[in-house]
């Protein structure tokens with residue numbers, strides 16, 4: 001070993017050495033506290049790292065180690081070991097792994113190699129552009145994402161109707177006062193059509209247990225079969241109120257706060273009528289749900305309707321005097337003054353009548369950097385696809 | 397309007413498989429044009445089913461395991477066709493057809509719950525390209541892995557009395573992995589961009605993401621290993637490829653059975 005030229009053996013030995021050093025650091029220094037990387041420490045570390053890589057590339061003629069570090073013999077062992085370490089993390093899912101020295105050193109070594117390869121391949125040919133874009137992209141994205149994580153802020157804000165809110169809480173329930181305030185003008189939920197399912201009276205499980213079936217009450221669908229029960233809906237109220245008459249419970253169309261969904265059904269099995277003109281409803285915060293007992297074993301119920309889309313119509317005020325109206329929904333965050341405002345959830349006990357909306361505010365100053373890296377990686381991948389066949393000819 | 401549902405699947409699948417089988421047969425008989433035409437026709441029929449289902453579900457069929465198997469069954473012949481038209485391996489269409497049949501059979505005999513709803517986070521323009529690109533990557537990696545296995549088995553495979561020479565396929569395998577990796581990278585990055593829009597962060601070290609990273613690193617390791625000399629079989633490299641493919645399976649569906657994911661992975665939708 002250590003006779004030149006170095007091969008995978010030496011590459012593996014370096015990785016093993018890193019793991020040992022990492023383990024020792026873990027035992028002596030303890031886990032890494034990423035919060036220490038907060039601005040401006042992270043920008044300094046990023047510049048030092050980049051500077052070291054660039055200097056390393058300049059010095060490559062003089063140092064065998066540096067030349068080795070940008071060779072496949074250094075890359076493959078760290079890639080495999082990092083893959084294994086990552087897979088172990090994937091199984092255990094212990095978040096402490098991310099502040100574990102050996103784990104972080106593996107990624108750091110990989111990052112340094114990638115940086116050196118970037119510099120080495122800065123040459124104008126399609127193949128070299130593919131290599132440069134891929135490695136530069138990975139270097140930038142990995143470095144920025146890791147070092148920038150300490151500057152990221154994720155806060156939750158609960159907004160209510162007509163009352164501007166400027167306080168938000170972090171993961172540790174610490175309250176932060178922000179430079180912007182948000183008030184909720186209106187919260188809407190569109191729901192999927194209601195459906196009917198047959199459940200087991202004892203367990204409450206939807207049947208058949210191995211692949212639960214449901215009858216989705218869409219515009220045109222009024223009847224169907226589940227588990228041999230033939231279900232026919234005679235009437236469907238999207239918005240209904242429950243009205244108790246002398247001996248039965250009835251539902252009438254009613255479009256106000258607290259309305260529930262209700263269906264009037266007939267159920268038969270094998271020609272025998274089990275229920276005729278009975279109501280089934282999923283209930284709301286105002287009305288209890290109503291199921292239909294079919295026999296000792298089974299009941300017909302209407303589960304809560306699944307939300308299709310929910311959105312908050314809000315007004316956002318900033319300290320700098322901006323006042324903007326926005327509709328925020330899942331997958332459509334709103335950008336304002338460095339914040340991205342996301343629709344997170346709502347008051348689920350109130351369902352579609354929720355008067356509160358929970359928003360998430362995210363500030364990630366390093367995002368442009370990370371996206372630059374991702375952009376380069378995308379270019380690299382496309383070039384890789386385009387040059388895939390060529391290399392074969394080059395090598396012949 | 398015609399309403400395409402899973403009830404029509406058997407008919408479409410039978411026609412497609414028949415056309416693919418015919419294509420595979422023509423490839424063996426060296427009728428290149430007929431092989432290409434028949435395979436493309438089969439793909440078109442299968443595609444028609446997917447599009448029809450897409451329209452009648454009012455969402456891309458990409459959510460349940462059954463629906464993702466549909467894409468796998470679709471992209472295998474596409475990948476097979478690409479390899480056949482580029483490198484003219486007679487056997488590749490038979491392989492891809494057989495593999496596709498496996499997925500079709502699973503869908504016929506063990507269908508999922510074909511649910512109509514799609515939770516809000518999945519209603520994103522990134523969703524379809526992300527999953528489709530990944531499916532294409534799976535299919536290509538599947539083809540590469542099969543070729544590697546064939547090379548490893550080597551002389552145990554006899555074709556018309558002649559034993560199969562595994563040392564000839566190193567370049568095609570490498571090319572497939574390169575293309576597959578390009579797609580994997582794109583799929584992963586689209587996932588990251590989508591996650592940023594949907595969940596507020598591009599990378600959350602969620603179990604599925606973590607496994608995707610591990611898988612990606614293994615394939616990266618593969619492409620970084622140098623070429624073996626002409627006429628030899630890079631055995632260790634092919635073993636790595638098989639391990640990477642197993643890891644990919646883990647990432648695709650194994651995750652759903654992992655205790656760490658049950659705790660609340662944002663990516664395990666199909667089990668409920």
Ligand code: HEM
Nearest residue numbers: 069070071072075078079110113114117131134135138616
């Ligand atoms: C975005 C992911 C990556 C892609 C697409 C990529 C792609 C490539 C390609 C196409 C080559 C040229 C290989 C050849 O000519 O045979 C290469 C070389 C190399 N890559 Fe990567 N790579 C990636 C990530 C990495 C990582 C994470 C490392 C570090 C562990 C690494 C280290 C290297 C090294 C050391 C070389 C050899 C450079 C040389 O010999 O001049 N790469 N890479």
